[in-house]
Amino acid sequence: MASVDTSLPAKPTGLAADFASEHEREHPLKLYGGWFCPFVQRTWIVLHEKDIPHQYIEINPYQKAPEFLALNPRGLVPTLAVPVGNGGHAQKPLYESTIICEFLDEAYDDEATYGKSLLPSGNAYERARCRLWIEHVGSKIVPGFYKLLQHTPEKGYSIEEARGNLLGQIKTFVKEMDAGGPWFLGERFSLVDVVLAPWAKRLFLIDHYKPGGVGIPAEGTAGEDEEVWKRWRVWLGAITKRKSVVETWSADEMYIEAYKRYAEDTTQSEVAQATRKGERLP
């Protein structure tokens, strides 16, 4: 594995460091994560939202330690160790961020203790609609983010194409949002908001590294799309201030450092390699 990815700073910083150290004590529910990872941040946000007791264990997923691979043969974070049986001493692994998020929401469902479910209970259609847009985030917006971030002049596609694709996928998503706001489901915060939050927070990296940036039109300049981008700004403003998002975020400059290799398209991470080859993300 290339040294570029194993040289990452080893620990969270900023408010994420506080959240991590509040959860460093031994606990049978364990999240193995990397502070820089947006997929991990999804899981972290759910644990924070529901105030679920757990232990956070920072690892470097690029190093593929045998104990880590034993839990998750895909060798990716987030990986969750879930207590099983009465004593809670044995654990079973779970991985894939969206599956972990749904699992946590379902397994910790006592409203008095953990608050409202993050998917609308009692309405199968609305839950399915949420999953549809969670899928859109994972299969359209997230790959679009990396395609633009990893764009270099040698690519077989232009930066305008990559930008147009990302903006188009975001627009499609925003048009599905409840008009009232601020959240995707209007007043109700849900997993749909959670799954996009980490990349919404990371959009500034594209503005930092790529000529022309993300290219979201400034207020009053979007013509017929004015309402769509207005709704986006309402959501973006709310999500970037949400406590669970803010408190799982390290210092901005750390992300700038960690994502430099994406911007230069030299990282050997699985996500980056899949993007380079035009394949589905891992």
Ligand SMILES: N[C@@H](CCC(=O)N[C@@H](CS)C(=O)NCC(=O)O)C(=O)O
């Ligand atoms: N589909 C996975 C993706 C997770 C993922 O790609 N995690 C990255 C860190 S952001 C990782 O562990 N990469 C290790 C590698 O690329 O070798 C999920 O949703 O959990």
